Every structure is written in structure tokens, then in C-alpha cells.
Amino acid sequence: MNRFIVVDFETTGSHPRHGDSIIQIGAVTIDDSIVTESFSTLINPGQAIPPFIQQLTGISDEMVADAPTLEEILPRFLPMLEGRTFVAHNASFDLQFLQEALLSQGYYTFDGYVLDTVELSRFLLPMQGSYRLGELADDLQIEHDRPHQADSDAMATAGLFLHLLDILEQLPLVTIQRLQMLVASFRSDLSELLRYVEMKKWSSVEGFAEEGLEGGGENQPLDESATGRRQMPAESDKWDIYRQLALRKRPERLRASLKREERVTTPFDEVVEQMIAEKAAIAQNLPGYQRREAQESMMRAIFEAMESGSHLLVEAGTGTGKSLAYLLPSILWAKQHGEPVIISTNTIQLQEQLFHKEIPALTQSLPFSFRASTLKGRGNYLCLRKFEQSLDEATEGSSQELLMVKGQMVAWLTQTETGDVEELSMPAAGQQYWQQVKSDTESCLHRKCPWFSRCYYFQAREKANEADLLIVNHALLVSDLQAEHRILPAHDIVVIDEAHHLEDVATHHMGKQFSTTQLLFLLDRANPSEGSFLKRFAEELYDHSSDEGRDEVRATIGKLQKAFPPLRDKALQLTQLIYQWAADRGEETSDTGRDTVxxxxxxxxxKHERIRKTARRVMEEMGVFAGDLDALLRRMPAGEQQSFELSSLFTDVSGLVKEWQAVLEMIHFFLLEAQDEYVSWMEIESRTPKKQVFFYAAPLDIASNLEEPLFAERRSVILTSATLTVKDSFSYILERMGLDQLPEHRVRTLLLPSPFSYEKQGLLLIPSDLPLLGKESEQHYLEAVIQGCVDTVRAANGRTMILFTSYSMLRQVYQGMKEQLGEEGYTLLGHGIDSNNRTKLVRLFQREAKTVLLGTSSFWEGVDIPGEALSCLVIVRLPFTPPNHPVYQARAERLKERGKNAFMSLALPQAVIQFKQGVGRLIRHHEDRGAVIVLDARIVESRYGRSFLKSLPPFDVRTGPWTSLREEIRPYLEGMQSLSDS
Known part of the structure; x- marks a missing residue:
């Protein structure tokens, strides 16, 4: 398999059997990894090309009018197919058009090998964010100047395929063989390619044929250290090959590095001046760095708070450079005192950005060395023992998607140094499979595990314990509080970035979550069928037991096999009962797209007592099942050295029993036991066929849960964000965090405005004549919003992001805009419509011209699109939490009981902070310009609207009829463009 033809077809549609035809062919031949020929032609399809296809491909009816027909082209194209493997990106699409074209012209269909570069990319590029050809080409620096033109697509696919072949040929033999076993049942011919690569590797071993290894065969690995077989030449230098798996070799760490280096004695002011003076070190190592007065003020305030032992809240406007402002004093304090400082961020993305961008710049710039590390929750790391065991399970009956996930992870092991799931780009099946192979406390063998010295989690813990600066996320910080500080190294200083999220994260992690999916997944893991780990455990026990013990093992596994089907049926019945109950009462209360009750x-x-009765019955049957599992565990032989296989399976079954108990407690908590200190609710996905129910319970009072373990017990906690104040006051955040309960001298605040010239850089337009939802019909309001968005997009020539507070509104506006703009060449990208991946949508928005991005809450913050790509920002509605959201509703009721106004005390401050975050998406750099359009008339009609306006930077604000305001957008943006050009 060394001769390939890479093909791409542009077509009039997606269905060749229903009349769609090829309008362009692009093809590239590859022989022995060298491009040998290219072929491209337009084809007259004998029918009109639909407008959206013309827009997508740039191929018009006029362009193909004089082009050859398919009948004329095939005799020229067919010889290129002869004896070659057919390769395409999403090969099934192109192959169906090829086969239909051949049949229509009286030829035999293509019967050669077929390879799909999407499938191959998913295997070999498991850390890729997207598998679209354009984004793969961008990331791999493959030339692709005309997307959706067959010749350019074919050449880009050929470049991608050669890159993938190169990866394959560099992989160690054991990885190739592992992949072969996983893809043996695939419909594509990937297994043939893997077999070809394997045989090339065998033949490259010098003297292999003469040596005639004992027991040799095409599936025998050459080496892995546990068995003492030989390794392929040079493989031992690149890979750590152990127990039939190849891991990326990590550098040896010197034990001497565990000792903390000598403390730094240089005064703070001296270090700061060395770092940030004109032409100083940081300016040379951090592109785009500018000295800023607000940043220096923040640095000094943070260091003084650490020294004096006080807590500090800092609101630092966009452009302050707050990351550097807290990192530098944190590093210096840690080095002066020989104690670690914890940095906590809301998102793993910011955690990664700090570690991979800011930290390297500081490492190169500071006059002394320091250690920084990241740590995430244990469930983010792969357990190699459990992964190895899952690979040994029978593949019969496994879905192709699950086998794909396993294959991705086999390849990933040769690339990752961290074993962190965030690196993986997995399909939905991967999320469930991860629960089976992630690291956890319950099933850990610790030093008895053969993988212990290679364990990703324990290596991350070791690095964390050595660090001067440890970067975590809010979820892990809260988990550490709940675990009485047993997760993170001992520390006395914490810096919390994106601190406005801390309450929500604490609400989630101090609450409880459960789903019917978890219940059914756990039951399926406990299925004692042939090939399952439970059945394998029983078989190992049987082999290690006496005759009497064997009878008991056989009887127990028989009882489990008999009990399992009715137990699962009863659990399914419970799921259906709960789902129906929730579906009858649920309504959309958030942007998750789920209905909530x-x-x-x-x-x-x-009449709904049946739900509780069924829940009790499920618990009873699960209890009996757990008793039989315990009986199996008690049959474990004692006092003798057990095989790894038996002890490993014993640990997994023990972990299963503990998970089983946890699920029993969850069923009891959510369906049988009243909890006054929690608010409970269900969510269902009513627009999907899966009848899943998600249970949530949140504590009503977070302040008391944070005040003592986080603030009272710590020397200094720094909370910073671009949005902590409402009308320049910190009162709301102080109360929500419980900081208002501490002595005044223990808490300081600092408000630093943005250095940007908002009155010159930003225009804020507020139409005064839009309908008010509630006073006029919903349809009238929706039509006005759609028109406002369409007018803005036309005036800005795309380059617009539209922020929503609910998916339902987003979907309706998306459809309405599509109808009006469909023929004008604009690309609409809807979150949850075109993709659920925020990063992918943002990249497409930045790359494509005349593009509009519609997003919900995750787009209100954390999206950084500097420059002209984002020139207009539309906020459809003020971001109030829906009044029927369970957590808000319960907390509002409690505030009312205490004589407080829930709207003014809770709803309004939350909405103002979110609004500030949303508006902050527009101006990200001192050269950025743009317009914000707010389509919610409440901001000028209501008394509370002033709270939103007074909390914003000093934009150039204009109000009036929309027909007048919309005329100001284009001249404003063009004026900013000419100013930028000059």
C-alpha cells in the first residue's frame, strides 16, 4: 500500500442518488510518499448550481458552461485510479459520488482500498482541536489558499495525508500493533495501512530474517522492558515501552532538584524596576509589553497585602495586564519566604495560558530562578493501569466510536507528557469511557501498581509539591477546602483570578450532581457478561480457589448474572418515570438548552408516589447486588503473593462497590430525603431522543462555607477580576464572599480603571424605540431584534458578535437572519447550531470574511478577538438570571425572608457584572475600535438601567431612534479604519 490517489469533489449537493452532480474534480497521486501528479478540472453538471454552493465554492454556472461533461472527463481520470488506494477527507462523501458517476457512465465501481484522512487524523492527531480540513491545514502549516475548491482541497488533503504517514512511520511497533487490534473491525481499510507500516518496520530490522526470533509472527512485539524482548533500533531513545504500551519518554529528573533553592533577598521595588523599566527584561521576552502605571500600582498593592497579612480585592480594567501584576509579586514573595503561592483561575484555558505564555517570559526575565507547576483534579489524569486493562477487554460488541477513542488514546500516549484529558479531542463516547480509565482514589494501588513510577497524577503531585508557584483552577481550590486542605501543598497565600466566578464554582462543587446516565453507565460497568472485568475477576478467583471456594465463586457469579437484567430494567423504568415527570413540568431557565424544574x-x-416506590425498589435490588459483589471480594485469597492481574481486578471491583454505594446515596439524597439547606432541581434535554435526567442540589449559603476555610485561615487572599464592582462599589462581592464578616483592617480594595481611551475607541448605541418585551408581543420584539442584528451586520460588513442569554432566542434570531442575509454572502456561526466548540467557532470567525458569531453565556467572557475581526458587538438582552432559575429563586426567597430586596441585592449586581464582561469583549487592545449596540430598551427605560451604564468605562454613548443610530455605524467604523491607516 504505497500508491495513493487523493481526491476531492465539489458537487451541487450531498445526494448523488437524488440528482446531485460533480462540478469539479481535484486529484493528487502519491507514490512512495512523493507527490507524482496532479489533476484538476471543472465539469458541466447539466443542471443549475444552487446559490449556496456557488457562494461556498466560488464556482458559478457561467464557469462550468463550457467545461467538459462527466462522460468526457472519466476516460482521462480513470487511469489515475488504477491500482491505487483512494484517499479523501471524509472519504464516504467523495466515494459515493465516484461510484454513482462510474455507474451512470457504464463503468465498474471502484473496488480498491479506501482511506479517510478525517478518521486517520482523529487517531494520529488526538490533541487536535478540530478535524476540519481548513483548521488542520492552518495548524500544520499546509498551504490551502482556496478552501472549497477541489484542486486546493485535494492538494491540502495530500499534504495532510503525507504528514499522517510520517507520524505513522515514526510510531513504535507496539503502538502500530495496538492500533491494528482496535481497528480490525472498521469498515475503512485503515487496518491494511497499519499492516503495511508494520511489515515495513519488521523488514527494517537489520538481520531480523536471519535471526528467526522464536515464536515470531506478524503480531509479536519486538520489545518492552517488562518481558525483556529486544526493542526496535533507536526506539528505546524516543519511547518508554512498557507492558505492551509505548509512552513518550519524559526527561529524568534529578533528585537534587527536590531541595528548595536559597531564598531571594532582593527588595521588591528593586526587582520591579529591573523587570519593567524601559527596555528591561520583560519587554524583551513578552511581545507587545508596555509599561503601565495601573499595573505597577496593582503589583505594589498585592505585595503589600501579602506582607501585611491582609486580603485584597482588585478590579483591574481590560488592558491593565493583571496576570503579570499578580504573578511577579507572587513569585517574589514565594522566593523570599520559601513558601508556595497558589494561583487559581476559573478556566483551564487561562491556567494553560499562564503556564505556557506568562511563566516562560518571567523565567527568562527574572534575575533568579523559580519553579512553577500546574495541578488539576485527579479525575483529569489517565490511570495507565485501568487503561491497560480496558485494552485487554474483548472488542466484540464495542462500538466503532469507542474503539476510535481507545485508538486515539494509544497514539496520545506517545505524545503526552501530562496524561491530562484536556489535551484530548474526544467524541461523546470518549466522555463516558474516560470515567472508566481516569485516575481516582478508590481504585488506586499506589506503590503496588506496576505503573506507579510512570503515573501521571503522582508525577503532577510531586511537581506541585516542589513548586514556588502552583497554578490551579477554582474547582480544585474549592475541592481542597472541602477536603480540609489535603489536596494542595501547605500554603498561606492564594491569588484568585476571575474571582467573580468563585461563588458559582463553589455553589457547584459544594453541591451535589447526579444523572440517570451515571446510574445506567455504572450498571453497565457491573454487567457480569462474558469478557467483562467482573467476569474476568470471577474467573481469576476461580483459578486461585479451593474446590469449595470455586463452587461459591461459580454460585455468586451466577446470582449476579441472573440479577443484572431485571435490575437494569428497573433502573431504566425509574429513568423513564422521572423523565416524564420532569418533561411535564420543565421550562427553559438558562442557556444550556435544557428544560429545568x-x-x-x-x-x-x-399519584407520583410511584417514583419513590420505584426508587426504593431499585435501591433494594442494588443493595442485594452489592452484597453479592462483596461476597466475591471476600473470596480473595489472603496471605500469598497475588498475580498482578488478580490484584488489579480486585482493586477495580472494590472501586466499583464504592461507586455503587455512592450512587445509592445519591438516589436516596435526590429522591427520598428532604434537605432544607439545599435547593434541588432536575434538567432534561427535551430536544434530543435520549431521555436523560440530570439532578442538581446547591447549598443556599456559600459565604459561610468560604469565610472560614478560605479567608479566616489564610494569611492573604488576593481576589482580582475585570468585573468585581457595581457602580464602583465592592459591596456586592464582599457580601457574597463573606468578607464583610471579617475585621475591616483585614480587607482592602483597589479599583484600577482601564488604560484604554474608551471615549475615542468605542461607540455605545442604545436605540430608544425598540419594543419592550412584556409590554408588546414576543413576536414583535423578536422581529425588532432580528432587524437590529441584520442592520448592524450590513453596516459592519460582518465582523459582528451577537450575545444572547438563551439558546431559544439565539436559534430564532439565527433563523431570521439567515432568511434575510442568505443571498448576501455572510457566514453565520451559531453556538449549538454550527458547533458546540467555542474555540472552533472563534477561530472560524477570525479567519473568514463577512462572518457573524452568535453566542450564549460562555461567549460573554473569556473570548479574546483583538483587531478588526470583531468590530461590532450586539447585546440582545441584559443578562439577568431567569427569575425561575432554581438557585436564584431559592436564594431570592431567603433574602426576602430576611427583609431584603432580592432584585437589588442579587439579580441586578449579577447582571451588571455579566454585562460588563460582555461589553469587555470588544476593546481588547489599545488600537482596537468598535461599536456596541444594546437592543434591550430597559437600559434607558428603567430606573435600574443607570446601574449598567454607570458601571461601564466612558464610551461615547448615543441614544435615539434605531433608524438614525444604525446610520452611524458604517461611518464610525470607516473613520476608525482611516485613523488606523494614518
Missing amino acids: RYRISSFSG
Whole structure:
């Protein structure tokens, strides 16, 4: 398999059997990894090309009018196919057009090998964010100047395929063989390619044929250290090959590095001046760095708070450079005192950015060395023992998607140094499979595990314990509080970035979550069928037991096999009952796209008592099943050295029993036991066929849960964000965090405005004549919003992001805009419509011209699109939490009981902070320019609207009829463009 033809077809549609035809062919031949020929032609399809295809491809009816027909082209094209493997990106699409074309012209269909570069990329590029050809070409620096033109697509696919072949040929033999076993049942011919690469590797071993290894065969690995077989030449230098798996070799770490280096005695002011003076070190190592007065003020305030032992809240406007402003004093304090400082961020993305961008710049710039590390929750790391065991399970009956995930991870092991799931780009099946192979406390063998010295989690813990600066996320910080500080190294200083999220994260992690999916997944893991790990455990026990013990093992596994089907049926019945109950009452309360219903245990009474009765029955049957599992575990032989296989399976079954107990407690908590200090609710995905129910419970009071373990017990906690104040006051955040309960001298605040010239850089337009939702019909309001968005997009020539507070509104506006703009060449990107991947949508938005991005809450912050790509920002509605959201509703009721106004105390401050975040997406750099359009008339009609306006930077604000305001957008943007050019 060394002769290939890479093909791409442009077509009039997606269905060749329903009349769609090829309008362009692009083809590239590859022989022995060298491009040998290219072929390209337009084809007259004998029918009109649909407008959207013309827009997508740039191929018009006029261009193909004089082009040859398919009948004329095939005799020229067919010889290129002879004896070659057919390769395409999403090969099934191109292959169906090829086969239909051949049949229509009286030829035999193509019967050679077929390879799909999407499938191959998913295997060999498991850390890729997207598998679209354009984004793969961008990331791999493959030339692709005319996307959706067959000749350019074919050449780019050929470049991608050669890159993938190169990766394959560099992989160690054991990895190739592992992949072969996983793809043997695939419909594509990937296994043939893997077999070809394997045989090339065998033949490259000098003297292999003469040596005639004992027991040799095409599936025998050459080496892995556990068995003492030989390694392929040079493989031992690149890979750590162990127990039939190849890992990326990590550098040896010197034990001497565990000792903390001598403390730094240089005064703070001296270090700061060395770092940030004109032409100083940081300017040379951090592109685009500018000295800023606000940044220096923030640095000094943070260091003084650490020294004096006080807490500090800092609101630092966009452009302050707050990351550097807290990193530098944190590093210096850690080095002066010989104690670690914890940095906590809301998102793993910011965690990674700090570690891979800011930290290297500081490492190169500081006059002394320091150690920085990241740590995430244990469930983010792969357990190699469990992964090895899952690979040994029978593949019969496994879905192709699950086998794909396993294959991705086999290849990933040769690339990753961290074993962190965030690196992986997995399909939906991978999320469930990860639960089976992630690291956890319950099933850990610690030093008894043969993988212990290679364990990703324990290596991350070791690095964390050595670090001067440890970067975590809020979720892990809160988990450490709940675990009484047993997760993170001992520390006395914490810096919390994106601190406005801390309450929500604490609400989630101090609450409880459960789903019917978890229940059914756990039951399926406990299925004692042939090939399952439970059945394998019983078989190992049987082999290690006496005759009497064997009878008991056989009887117990028989009882489990008999009990499992009715137990799963009963659990499925419970799921269906709960789903129907929630579906009858649920309504959309957030941007998750799910319907939500708040409930109390008393809700399941009367005619709904059946839910509780079924829940009790499920718990009873699960209890009996758990008793039989315990009986199996008690049969474990004691007092003798056990095989790894038996002890490993014993650990997994023990972990399963603990998970089983946890699920029993969750069923009892959510369906049978009243909890006054929690608010409970269910969510369902009503627009999908899967009848899943998600249970949530959140504590009503977070301040008391944070005040003592986080603030009272710590020397200094720094909370910073671009949005902590409402009308320049910190009162709201102080109260929500419980900081208002501490002595005044223990808490300081600092408000630093943005250095940007908002009155010159930004225009804020507020139409005064838009309909008010609630006073006029919803349809009238929706039509006005659609028109406002369409007018803005036309005036800005795309380059617009539109922010929503609900998916339902986004979908309706998306459809309405599509109808009006469909023929004008604009590309609409809707979150949850075109993709659920925020990063992918943002990249497409930045890359494509005349593009509009529609997003919900995750787009209100954390999206950084500097420059002209984002010139207009539309905010459809003020971002109030829906009044029927369970957590807000319950907390509002509690505030009302205490005589407080829930709207003014809770709803308004939350909305103002979110609004500030949304507006902050527009101006990200001192050269950025643009317009914000707010389509919610409440901002000028209501008394509370002033709270939003007074909390914003000093934009050039204009109000009036929309027909007048919309005329100002284009001249404003063009004026900014000419100013930028000059």
C-alpha cells in the first residue's frame, strides 16, 4: 500500500442518488510518499448550481458552461485510479459520488482500498482541536489558499495525508500493533495501512530474517522492558515501552532538584524596576509589553497585602495586564519566604495560558530562578493501569466510536507528557469511557501498581509539591477546602483570578450532581457478561480457589448474572418515570438548552408516589447486588503473593462497590430525603431522543462555607477580576464572599480603571424605540431584534458578535437572519447550531470574511478577538438570571425572608457584572475600535438601567431612534479604519 490517489469533489449537493452532480474534480497521486501528479478540472453538471454552493465554492454556472461533461472527463481520470488506494477527507462523501458517476457512465465501481484522512487524523492527531480540513491545514502549516475548491482541497488533503504517514512511520511497533487490534473491525481499510507500516518496520530490522526470533509472527512485539524482548533500533531513545504500551519518554529528573533553592533577598521595588523599566527584561521576552502605571500600582498593592497579612480585592480594567501584576509579586514573595503561592483561575484555558505564555517570559526575565507547576483534579489524569486493562477487554460488541477513542488514546500516549484529558479531542463516547480509565482514589494501588513510577497524577503531585508557584483552577481550590486542605501543598497565600466566578464554582462543587446516565453507565460497568472485568475477576478467583471456594465463586457469579437484567430494567423504568415527570413540568431557565424544574421530595406524592416506590425498589435490588459483589471480594485469597492481574481486578471491583454505594446515596439524597439547606432541581434535554435526567442540589449559603476555610485561615487572599464592582462599589462581592464578616483592617480594595481611551475607541448605541418585551408581543420584539442584528451586520460588513442569554432566542434570531442575509454572502456561526466548540467557532470567525458569531453565556467572557475581526458587538438582552432559575429563586426567597430586596441585592449586581464582561469583549487592545449596540430598551427605560451604564468605562454613548443610530455605524467604523491607516 504505497500508491495513493487523493481526491476531492465539489458537487451541487450531498445526494448523488437524488440528482446531485460533480462540478469539479481535484486529484493528487502519491507514490512512495512523493507527490507524482496532479489533476484538476471543472465539469458541466447539466443542471443549475444552487446559490449556496456557488457562494461556498466560488464556482458559478457561467464557469462550468463550457467545461467538459462527466462522460468526457472519466476516460482521462480513470487511469489515475488504477491500482491505487483512494484517499479523501471524509472519504464516504467523495466515494459515493465516484461510484454513482462510474455507474451512470457504464463503468465498474471502484473496488480498491479506501482511506479517510478525517478518521486517520482523529487517531494520529488526538490533541487536535478540530478535524476540519481548513483548521488542520492552518495548524500544520499546509498551504490551502482556496478552501472549497477541489484542486486546493485535494492538494491540502495530500499534504495532510503525507504528514499522517510520517507520524505513522515514526510510531513504535507496539503502538502500530495496538492500533491494528482496535481497528480490525472498521469498515475503512485503515487496518491494511497499519499492516503495511508494520511489515515495513519488521523488514527494517537489520538481520531480523536471519535471526528467526522464536515464536515470531506478524503480531509479536519486538520489545518492552517488562518481558525483556529486544526493542526496535533507536526506539528505546524516543519511547518508554512498557507492558505492551509505548509512552513518550519524559526527561529524568534529578533528585537534587527536590531541595528548595536559597531564598531571594532582593527588595521588591528593586526587582520591579529591573523587570519593567524601559527596555528591561520583560519587554524583551513578552511581545507587545508596555509599561503601565495601573499595573505597577496593582503589583505594589498585592505585595503589600501579602506582607501585611491582609486580603485584597482588585478590579483591574481590560488592558491593565493583571496576570503579570499578580504573578511577579507572587513569585517574589514565594522566593523570599520559601513558601508556595497558589494561583487559581476559573478556566483551564487561562491556567494553560499562564503556564505556557506568562511563566516562560518571567523565567527568562527574572534575575533568579523559580519553579512553577500546574495541578488539576485527579479525575483529569489517565490511570495507565485501568487503561491497560480496558485494552485487554474483548472488542466484540464495542462500538466503532469507542474503539476510535481507545485508538486515539494509544497514539496520545506517545505524545503526552501530562496524561491530562484536556489535551484530548474526544467524541461523546470518549466522555463516558474516560470515567472508566481516569485516575481516582478508590481504585488506586499506589506503590503496588506496576505503573506507579510512570503515573501521571503522582508525577503532577510531586511537581506541585516542589513548586514556588502552583497554578490551579477554582474547582480544585474549592475541592481542597472541602477536603480540609489535603489536596494542595501547605500554603498561606492564594491569588484568585476571575474571582467573580468563585461563588458559582463553589455553589457547584459544594453541591451535589447526579444523572440517570451515571446510574445506567455504572450498571453497565457491573454487567457480569462474558469478557467483562467482573467476569474476568470471577474467573481469576476461580483459578486461585479451593474446590469449595470455586463452587461459591461459580454460585455468586451466577446470582449476579441472573440479577443484572431485571435490575437494569428497573433502573431504566425509574429513568423513564422521572423523565416524564420532569418533561411535564420543565421550562427553559438558562442557556444550556435544557428544560429545568425545581422540586422538593414532597413533589413525589399522591399519584407520583410511584417514583419513590420505584426508587426504593431499585435501591433494594442494588443493595442485594452489592452484597453479592462483596461476597466475591471476600473470596480473595489472603496471605500469598497475588498475580498482578488478580490484584488489579480486585482493586477495580472494590472501586466499583464504592461507586455503587455512592450512587445509592445519591438516589436516596435526590429522591427520598428532604434537605432544607439545599435547593434541588432536575434538567432534561427535551430536544434530543435520549431521555436523560440530570439532578442538581446547591447549598443556599456559600459565604459561610468560604469565610472560614478560605479567608479566616489564610494569611492573604488576593481576589482580582475585570468585573468585581457595581457602580464602583465592592459591596456586592464582599457580601457574597463573606468578607464583610471579617475585621475591616483585614480587607482592602483597589479599583484600577482601564488604560484604554474608551471615549475615542468605542461607540455605545442604545436605540430608544425598540419594543419592550412584556409590554408588546414576543413576536414583535423578536422581529425588532432580528432587524437590529441584520442592520448592524450590513453596516459592519460582518465582523459582528451577537450575545444572547438563551439558546431559544439565539436559534430564532439565527433563523431570521439567515432568511434575510442568505443571498448576501455572510457566514453565520451559531453556538449549538454550527458547533458546540467555542474555540472552533472563534477561530472560524477570525479567519473568514463577512462572518457573524452568535453566542450564549460562555461567549460573554473569556473570548479574546483583538483587531478588526470583531468590530461590532450586539447585546440582545441584559443578562439577568431567569427569575425561575432554581438557585436564584431559592436564594431570592431567603433574602426576602430576611427583609431584603432580592432584585437589588442579587439579580441586578449579577447582571451588571455579566454585562460588563460582555461589553469587555470588544476593546481588547489599545488600537482596537468598535461599536456596541444594546437592543434591550430597559437600559434607558428603567430606573435600574443607570446601574449598567454607570458601571461601564466612558464610551461615547448615543441614544435615539434605531433608524438614525444604525446610520452611524458604517461611518464610525470607516473613520476608525482611516485613523488606523494614518
